[in-house]
Amino acid sequence: MLASVPPVLVAIAAGIVVLGVLIFVHEFGHFLAAKSVGIAVVRFSFGLGPRTPLRVQRGETEYCLSWVPLGGYVKMAGLEEDGTAGKLEGPADAGPWPLERTFDGKPLWARVYVISAGVLMNALFAVLVYALLAGVYGVREDRTTTVGSVDTTNVPLGAAALKRLVPGDRIVRINGAAMEGWNDILKALLTAQQPMIRIEVEGKAEPLVLEVPRSEQESRIALIDALTPWREPVIGEVAPGQPAAAGGVEPGDRIVRVDATPVRTWEQFVRLIEASPDRQLTLVVRRGNADTALAVTPRATAVRDPGTRESRAVGRIGVGMQLPPLRRYGPLGSVGQGFVQAGNAAGLVLFTLKGLVLGQLSARDIGGPILIGQLSGQVARLGLEPFLGFLALFSMNLAILNLLPIPVLDGGHLVFLAIEAVRRKPVSEEQRQRWTQFGFWVLVAIMLLALGNDLLRLVR
Numbered sequence: 001m002l003a004s005v006p007p008v009l010v011a012i013a014a015g016i017v018v019l020g021v022l023i024f025v026h027e028f029g030h031f032l033a034a035k036s037v038g039i040a041v042v043r044f045s046f047g048l049g050p051r052t053p054l055r056v057q058r059g060e061t062e063y064c065l066s067w068v069p070l071g072g073y074v075k076m077a078g079l080e081e082d083g084t085a086g087k088l089e090g091p092a093d094a095g096p097w098p099l100e101r102t103f104d105g106k107p108l109w110a111r112v113y114v115i116s117a118g119v120l121m122n123a124l125f126a127v128l129v130y131a132l133l134a135g136v137y138g139v140r141e142d143r144t145t146t147v148g149s150v151d152t153t154n155v156p157l158g159a160a161a162l163k164r165l166v167p168g169d170r171i172v173r174i175n176g177a178a179m180e181g182w183n184d185i186l187k188a189l190l191t192a193q194q195p196m197i198r199i200e201v202e203g204k205a206e207p208l209v210l211e212v213p214r215s216e217q218e219s220r221i222a223l224i225d226a227l228t229p230w231r232e233p234v235i236g237e238v239a240p241g242q243p244a245a246a247g248g249v250e251p252g253d254r255i256v257r258v259d260a261t262p263v264r265t266w267e268q269f270v271r272l273i274e275a276s277p278d279r280q281l282t283l284v285v286r287r288g289n290a291d292t293a294l295a296v297t298p299r300a301t302a303v304r305d306p307g308t309r310e311s312r313a314v315g316r317i318g319v320g321m322q323l324p325p326l327r328r329y330g331p332l333g334s335v336g337q338g339f340v341q342a343g344n345a346a347g348l349v350l351f352t353l354k355g356l357v358l359g360q361l362s363a364r365d366i367g368g369p370i371l372i373g374q375l376s377g378q379v380a381r382l383g384l385e386p387f388l389g390f391l392a393l394f395s396m397n398l399a400i401l402n403l404l405p406i407p408v409l410d411g412g413h414l415v416f417l418a419i420e421a422v423r424r425k426p427v428s429e430e431q432r433q434r435w436t437q438f439g440f441w442v443l444v445a446i447m448l449l450a451l452g453n454d455l456l457r458l459v460r
Helices: 007-036 083-087 108-136 157-164 182-191 217-226 243-247 266-274 331-357 369-382 384-401 410-423 429-459
Strands: 041-058 061-076 147-150 171-174 196-201 208-211 227-229 235-238 254-258 281-287 290-296 299-304 311-316 319-321
Touching (some): 157 208, 182 217, 217 227, 369 384
Antiparallel strands (some): 171 196, 281 290
């Protein structure tokens, strides 16, 4: 359905949906929490800065759309941002309000609850979306632990033992833990606490020993990139109008040979196709109990090499591999999967954040609204299931980033409340204003960096 829509329009629309939904979920969490403890909510705004004419008053709360589409806010009685940061939330509340209806008039536990509610709502939203996906679509369980290919070009010296792995080897344990699927292998390589990683392979007397400290995150990522799982060369889907469809390839076909070259794995098949743009190939496929020879000419497609950033032509025929089987879940199982998948998403975000803070990942990888729009558009074109998965992942990302101890963010407010809990008195208005101003400009610097990275990606 989206194939005929220009990619730019899809990216803009999908980005608006992703940011709009998640901003609303976050602020709605603050709104519900404030109402539940009796704090007067003066304004619920989608967007920052001056208000547009699109606003309506319902009871004591004004619901409005503001001009700066980079967030939103819930203005509560008695809780005012200071200085420049405060200007992003429009005019002050009408007041005066009774002390018991203000944010500052509530006990510490209630204020912590209200400030934390946005993050909790984003996390809960991610759990619910993942649970919905598990219940409606099921979860693909990749049970393979067999190695399909090994590329040790970029691995660190301490991982040279990986060269002993060959396609067809089955990994059974890493550091003593049994491996039940490829995701287990990736997680074990990425998060192993010990610098020494022992990989036990079926049929090999001695384990492979890698020495890659966990602090060297880029090296750990290189380990993951070096290995691909064994995938049978079976066609899962055929895109209409593409060379494979024109040549008679059908879902379920097993690739036996490409010209005279026997094919054992899906990755080998892909390499052979990519190496033959605009050159007719003979695909021998097994369909049922018979082998059939089909003539297919891969279409030359320009791709950008991730290492050199240079464009090159590769062959494409418009097929996808057969995916691992789906496991269906009932209501309780779906909720359990929701928590599992949300936890995995949180771990991924924390891993990336740690790498950025420690300088183990490049700040050039930080993305802003343009990258969000591009990624949203790409997953939207893949269908509803991938789009919802991206929405859940980004919701967890937003939850964790909001916990950063930067004044203006929820994490900064929680730091002020933690100091108050220890000192038995609130942070002075002067100190709060100074730190809030500092946090505001830190946030502006991060946003400018992200936007700059986005623009550089566009011109590369």
